[in-house]
Amino acid sequence: MIKFILRRLGISFLILLGGSLLMFVLTINSGDPLADLRESNDPNRDNLIAQRIDTMRLEDPWYERYGSWLAGVGRCVVGSCDLGVNRAGIDVSSLLASAASSTLRLVLLSTVLAIIIGVAMGILTAIRQYSGFDYIATLLAFMFFSLPVFWAAVLLKEYGAIRFNDWIADPDMSVVTILLIAAVLGLIVQGMLGGDARRRLVTGGGTFAFVFAAMLYFDAVNWYRQPALGIVVVVLAALGAALLLVSLTTGLGNRRVLYASLTTVAATTVAALVLDGPLSEGSWAVVFGLLAVAIVIAVVSGWFWGGFSRRVAIWTSVGTATIMTGLVVADQVLTAWGGYLGVVRNGRPISTIGSETPNFNGTFWQEFLDKGTQLILPTILLTLISVASYTRYTRASMLEVLEQDYVRTARSKGLSERTVITKHAFRNALIPITTIVAFDFAGLIGGAVLTETVFGWKGMGELFRTGLTTVDPAPVMAFYLVTGTAAVVMNMLADIAYAFLDPRIRR
Incomplete structure (x- = not known):
């Protein structure tokens, strides 16, 4: 059993690793992370673009960025995860x-x-x-x-x-509404419990009477x-x-x-x-x-x-x-x-x-x-x-x-x-x-x-x-x-x- 679990863990680790690589590549190629700033009329636009490029490390090769993220995840083993920061500079771990x-x-x-x-x-x-x-x-x-x-x-x-x-x-509930709810619940209960006609009548009728009386009391108080x-x-x-x-x-x-x-x-x-x-x-x-x-x-x-x-x-x-x-x-x-x-x-x-x-x-x-x-x-x-x-x-x-x-x-x-x-x-x-x-x-x-x-x-x-x-x-x-x-x-x-x-x- 231990060998089986260890083998499964090894296979699962490889699947997670491959999936993370695919997810990272697809995400960074899904669009332009600077699109909103390129269309901005802010006079400080060029500085904002440079700041985001630096924060997101957009000038680094993708494999270096992925390797940096993978190394940060690896630190989770010793209890000091580093999942990086988002484009606003906020720690993703928090x-x-x-x-x-x-x-x-x-x-x-x-x-x-x-x-x-x-x-x-x-x-x-x-x-x-x-x-x-x-x-x-x-x-x-x-x-x-x-x-x-x-x-x-x-x-x-x-x-x-x-x-x-x-x-x-x-x-506030009208008597008609209470009757309808009690009847539906009675039908559900007798259907769940089953049995012959007499048993269904007893369980359904008992549920109807109990629910009707309880809801009348709830409405009154x-x-x-x-x-x-x-x-x-x-x-x-x-x-x-x-x-x-x-x-x-x-x-x-x-x-x-x-x-x-x-x-x-x-x-x-x-x-x-x-x-x-x-x-x-x-x-x-x-x-x-x-x-x-x-x-x-x-x-x-x-x-x-x-x-x-x-x-x-x-x-x-x-x-x-x-x-x-x-x-x-x-x-x-x-x-x-x-x-x-x-x-x-x-x-x-x-x-x-x-x-x-x-x-x-x-x-x-x-x-x-x-x-x-x-x-x-x-x-x-x-x-x-x-x-x-x-x-x-x-x-x-x-x-x-x-x-x-x-x-x-x-x-x-x-x-x-x-x-x-x-x-x-x-x-x-x-x-x-x-x-x-x-x-x-x-x-x-x-x-x-x-x-x-x-x-x-x-x-x-x-x-x-x-x-x-x-x-x-x-x-x-x-x-x-x-x-x-x-x-x-x-x-x-x-x-x-x-x-x-x-x-x-x-x-």
């Missing part, structure tokens, strides 16, 4: 750090959401093959995959920002401007998550795993109540501190209750602890929403341009909301585009695996359908999906150029577009360095994941 943090914040969230939603939808459509839910999910997947990014971005700006901001100023969950709702939701995780892993019949998860919920609730004051003030140290405490509680609980199922108990408890920490954070964020509406730009929280409000000064949670609300629209756009491919690949992979002999053998042995799906089919279906994840993450960093341009994000896309427009190779090469390295690293992780998912690959 520009790259700011741009990469903005883009990675967007791409990481989009990728995680796309994987979770897409894989779940793919599994459900494979299990419900040729059902109404399968046809609708397939239609939506093809539609999202075919969406032109710029057109979808304009629609999101119109309905997700402009009209939402108009509505949130005085939120002006919840949309003053939202909150409260510790009771957080605990109930965490209990539901614990039961779901246990049912998906071992089944509710395994009392040891169930008790470990329930103990995790109870102990994490106590920890959240103890840290309520610091959490209200807000800081990353407190948030990650609560997460660390919850994970420690989960590991101890899983170890104590686990018995012969100790490993599963620990992982299930850790999942429960992570979800509950997220719910506690969500409660704090929702509680801060009302105050945020009072201090953000004329009470209009969703912006169509930028990744954050310039010079915004608020509490920790209000600043969290400010960055989070600007993340919503581009994240939705990238997620919709990616979730389509995950859904289709997962569905195809699951259908292929479900026809294998070992799956039929597992069913003939009397194993429950949950065990067959989660332990036998799903793990083997993940192998081709792992490849898609690796390519999708690297592709999203490069593919976010258009999305960032439409939404005015100062990220990697802006860095690349500006460098290419001004025929400035330093920003373009910095963009290539990040995206190329991301592609290599993600593919290496995919190879390692193969060995974990399928022990035969290790040999």
